[in-house]
Amino acid sequence: MATLPAIEYTTLAPGQTVGPAQHRFLLISKTADSLFGQLWHAQDLSVQGQPTVTLEFILPTLVSQNSAMEAIKRSVTYGKKLRHKHLTLLHGFFQSENQPVFLVAEQLDATTLASLLDSGKTQSLSPGQVKGLLLQIATALDTAYSSQHISHNSLCPACIYINRGHGVKLSGFATFPAQDYLESTRAHTQRYDLYQAPETHTGQNRNRTADIFSLACICYEVLTGHPPFATTQDRIQCDPLRLSQPSLLTEQQWQHLQMALSTEPKARPANAISLVKGIFQPDETETNSAPADNHNVEPSTDHSGEEAHEPLRLSEADLAPEAGPLDNSQPTTSETDSSTGSKRRLLPLVTFCTGLLIGYLASLLLTTSPPPAPAPAPADISVPTGPTSKAATEEPSSISASPHTEGTESSSEEDHVQATVSESEITSEPSSLTNTQTAVSLAAQLTESQAPRTLLFRDQITVDVYGPDMVALPSGRFQMGDNHAMGDDNEQPLHAVTIEHPFALSRYEVTFAQYDMFARATQRKLPSDEDWGRANRPVINISWLDAQAYTAWLAKQTGQPYRLPTEAEWEYAARAGTQTAFSWGNEPQSGFAVCDECSSDWGGSQTAPVGSQRPNAWGLYDMSGNVSEWVEDCYAPNYNGAPDNGAARQADGCHYRAMRGGSWFDIMRLMRPAGRYRHPASASQNDWGFRVALDLPEQFIKENN
Numbered sequence: 001m002a003t004l005p006a007i008e009y010t011t012l013a014p015g016q017t018v019g020p021a022q023h024r025f026l027l028i029s030k031t032a033d034s035l036f037g038q039l040w041h042a043q044d045l046s047v048q049g050q051p052t053v054t055l056e057f058i059l060p061t062l063v064s065q066n067s068a069m070e071a072i073k074r075s076v077t078y079g080k081k082l083r084h085k086h087l088t089l090l091h092g093f094f095q096s097e098n099q100p101v102f103l104v105a106e107q108l109d110a111t112t113l114a115s116l117l118d119s120g121k122t123q124s125l126s127p128g129q130v131k132g133l134l135l136q137i138a139t140a141l142d143t144a145y146s147s148q149h150i151s152h153n154s155l156c157p158a159c160i161y162i163n164r165g166h167g168v169k170l171s172g173f174a175t176f177p178a179q180d181y182l183e184s185t186r187a188h189t190q191r192y193d194l195y196q197a198p199e200t201h202t203g204q205n206r207n208r209t210a211d212i213f214s215l216a217c218i219c220y221e222v223l224t225g226h227p228p229f230a231t232t233q234d235r236i237q238c239d240p241l242r243l244s245q246p247s248l249l250t251e252q253q254w255q256h257l258q259m260a261l262s263t264e265p266k267a268r269p270a271n272a273i274s275l276v277k278g279i280f281q282p283d284e285t286e287t288n289s290a291p292a293d294n295h296n297v298e299p300s301t302d303h304s305g306e307e308a309h310e311p312l313r314l315s316e317a318d319l320a321p322e323a324g325p326l327d328n329s330q331p332t333t334s335e336t337d338s339s340t341g342s343k344r345r346l347l348p349l350v351t352f353c354t355g356l357l358i359g360y361l362a363s364l365l366l367t368t369s370p371p372p373a374p375a376p377a378p379a380d381i382s383v384p385t386g387p388t389s390k391a392a393t394e395e396p397s398s399i400s401a402s403p404h405t406e407g408t409e410s411s412s413e414e415d416h417v418q419a420t421v422s423e424s425e426i427t428s429e430p431s432s433l434t435n436t437q438t439a440v441s442l443a444a445q446l447t448e449s450q451a452p453r454t455l456l457f458r459d460q461i462t463v464d465v466y467g468p469d470m471v472a473l474p475s476g477r478f479q480m481g482d483n484h485a486m487g488d489d490n491e492q493p494l495h496a497v498t499i500e501h502p503f504a505l506s507r508y509e510v511t512f513a514q515y516d517m518f519a520r521a522t523q524r525k526l527p528s529d530e531d532w533g534r535a536n537r538p539v540i541n542i543s544w545l546d547a548q549a550y551t552a553w554l555a556k557q558t559g560q561p562y563r564l565p566t567e568a569e570w571e572y573a574a575r576a577g578t579q580t581a582f583s584w585g586n587e588p589q590s591g592f593a594v595c596d597e598c599s600s601d602w603g604g605s606q607t608a609p610v611g612s613q614r615p616n617a618w619g620l621y622d623m624s625g626n627v628s629e630w631v632e633d634c635y636a637p638n639y640n641g642a643p644d645n646g647a648a649r650q651a652d653g654c655h656y657r658a659m660r661g662g663s664w665f666d667i668m669r670l671m672r673p674a675g676r677y678r679h680p681a682s683a684s685q686n687d688w689g690f691r692v693a694l695d696l697p698e699q700f701i702k703e704n705n
Contacts, residue, residue, distance in 0.1 A: 088171035138272035155214035216260035565693035574673035593625030627689035635678035663687035
C-alpha cells in the first residue's frame with residue numbers, strides 16, 4: 001500500500017476533485033458521517049453523463065491498518081456482485097498516493113436506520129411501514145445469501161440506508177471491525193457491537209445465524225425505541241427471557257422474536273424473512289392492499305447537512321415487501337440494478353454482466369454436469385521416469401474422481417455432517433506415484449539453476465490409502481515482496497530470500513475428501529461445505545489451528561514431517577521461478593485462477609474443484625485463487641526483520657497468522673504471489689483452506705550438497 005498522508009477531512013470541500021488521474025470525481029457536498037468515515041455526493045467525471053454517486057472516505061486511522069483495509073476491500077468485492085434493489089451497488093475502491101482513500105457506491109441518501117433510531121422517528125412510523133421496513137431488510141439479507149451464499153456478518157442500523165422512493169439499501173457486507181482497530185474508531189462504531197451475536201465474541205464463525213440475531217436486535221429496537229441488550233458479549237446479560245415484551249406484539253409473536261434473540265444459534269429462525277413474517281403474521285388482505293397515502297417519516301437533508309423544507313416521504317408501498325419466503329436451496333432472481341456508471345464497472349472485465357449471468361447459470365448446472373477440464377500443463381513440465389517412479393501422464397488417482405470432476409456430496413451445518421466421501425475416494429495404486437523415501441534418489445536432479453521437473457510422490461497412510469500428491473521443489477534464491485508497485489505496505493521491503501533446503505509442497509489444496517478422513521479418524525466436527533460439494537473441492541471453513549491439527553495427524557500417520565509451508569516457501573513456490581506480477585506474467589489472464597475478476601465458471605460464487613485451472617510452471621495448481629491458504633508464519637505488518645533463509649516468522653503470543661493466494665471472491669490484485677493478509681488463528685471462513693509442505697529427509701539434503 002502506498003504511504004498515505006494523514007488526510008484530515010477538513011481538506012475535503014465542494015468543487016474539489018479526487019481520485020487517480022485516470023478516474024476523477026467532483027465533490028458536490030458532504031451528506032453524513034458513516035460507520036468508517038464520511039459520505040459525500042460526487043459527480044463521476046469519467047463516465048458518460050457524469051452521474052451522481054456516493055463516495056465513502058475511509059478514516060485515516062483505518063487506512064493505516066491492513067486488517068481494516070482488507071475488510072473494507074472485501075466488502076467492495078461483495079457489493080460489486082450483489083444485484084437487488086435493496087442491496088447497495090458498489091462500483092469500486094480507490095487508493096492512490098497522496099489521495100484520500102474512498103469507495104464508490106450508487107447514490108445514497110443521508111438517512112440511515114441508525115439516524116432514524118437516534119432521532120426517535122421510528123416511533124412515528126405506521127405499523128405497515130415498520131413491517132415493510134423490516135421485510136425489506138430481511139429480503140436483502142436472504143437475497144444475498146440465496147443468490148451468492150453471502151452472509152452479512154456485520155449487520156447494524158448504520159449499514160441500512162433508506163432512499164427516497166426506493167426504500168432500504170443494505171450495505172457494509174463483511175466489514176466487521178477487528179478488535180485491533182475497533183477501539184481506534186470507537187466514536188464511529190460505539191453502537192456496532194450491540195447488534196452482534198454473542199457467539200461472535202468468543203471466536204465462533206460469523207454466519208447466517210449471526211445475521212438473524214442482529215436482525216432480531218434491530219426488530220426489537222424498531223418496535224421499542226431501544227436496543228434489547230447493553231452488550232452481546234455476556235450470554236447471561238443477553239438472555240431474551242429478561243426482556244420486556246413490546247406492546248405491539250402478541251404473546252405468540254413475542255415468543256417468536258425471543259427465539260431469534262437466543263444465545264443458541266440453532267434455536268433461531270432459518271432465514272430472515274421467516275423471522276420478520278413470524279413477528280408480524282401478515283394476513284392476505286393487508287399484504288394485497290397497500291394504502292395510497294404518504295407518511296411523513298424523516299426530514300430529508302440537503303447537501304450541506306441542514307434540514308431541508310421538503311420532507312422525505314416514504315409511502316406504505318415504498319416500504320412494502322417485494323418477495324415472499326426464500327427457498328434456501330434455490331438462488332433468488334434479483335433485480336438487475338440499472339444505475340449509472342456501468343461503463344466503469346465493466347472496465348476490469350469487459351463482459352462483467354455476462355460473466356455474472358454465466359456464473360449464476362453455472363452454479364445451477366454444477367450438480368448435473370462436470371466443469372470443464374483444466375487446460376494442459378505447459379510443455380516444459382515433465383515427470384521423471386525410472387525404475388522407482390511411474391510417469392504420471394494422468395491426474396493422480398489418490399482421489400477417485402479426478403481433480404476436475406465435480407463432487408456430488410453436500411453437507412449441512414449440523415454438528416456431524418453426513419458426507420458420503422469414503423476412504424476409497426483417496427486411495428490409489430501404490431505404483432502410480434512414489435513415496436518420500438523413494439523420492440530421495442530421484443530428487444537430486446532438482447537444482448537452483450533450472451526449473452524443477454515435476455517430481456510427484458505421495459506417502460501411504462493405511463493400506464491402499466495415500467496422502468496428498470506432493471511436488472518436490474529445489475532450493476533457490478528469489479526476491480520476496482512487491483516488485484511491481486501493485487501491493488500494500490505489508491509487502492515491503494522487497495528483499496532477497498534463500499530457500500536453503502529442498503522441500504515439497506502439495507500439488508493441490510487439501511480437499512474435503514482428505515480432510516474428512518482425518519476428521520472422522522480424530523472424531524472432529526466436519527466443516528461445512530456450504531452445499532457446494534465435498535470430494536475434490538478444497539476444504540473450507542478451516543482455521544489455522546484446524547490446518548495444524550491435520551498436518552500433525554498426517555505426519556503421525558505417514559512418519560514424515562508434514563507441516564504448513566512458511567510464507568517464504570509459499571511465495572517461492574507460487575512464483576515458480578518468475579519475478580512477474582503474476583506467476584503467468586504481468587497482466588491478468590484467464591485460465592490460471594478462480595477469483596471474482598478471473599473469468600472462471602466459479603469466480604465470485606463458490607470454490608472450484610481443485611486443479612480446475614492451469615498449473616504454474618512448477619506443476620502446482622490453484623496457487624492463485626480458489627481458496628486463501630494458511631501458512632505457518634505469525635503475521636507481521638512488513639518484512640523488516642524477516643528471516644532471509646525461508647524460515648517461518650514466529651513471535652510469542654502470536655494472535656494473527658498469515659494467509660496467501662487470494663480466493664474465489666477476491667479481486668485479481670490479490671492473486672499475485674506477493675499478496676499477503678492476516679486473520680486470527682482460531683477464525684475460519686468459506687474461502688479459507690490450506691495446503692501442506694514437507695521437509696525432505698536429511699539424506700536428500702546431503703545428496704544435493
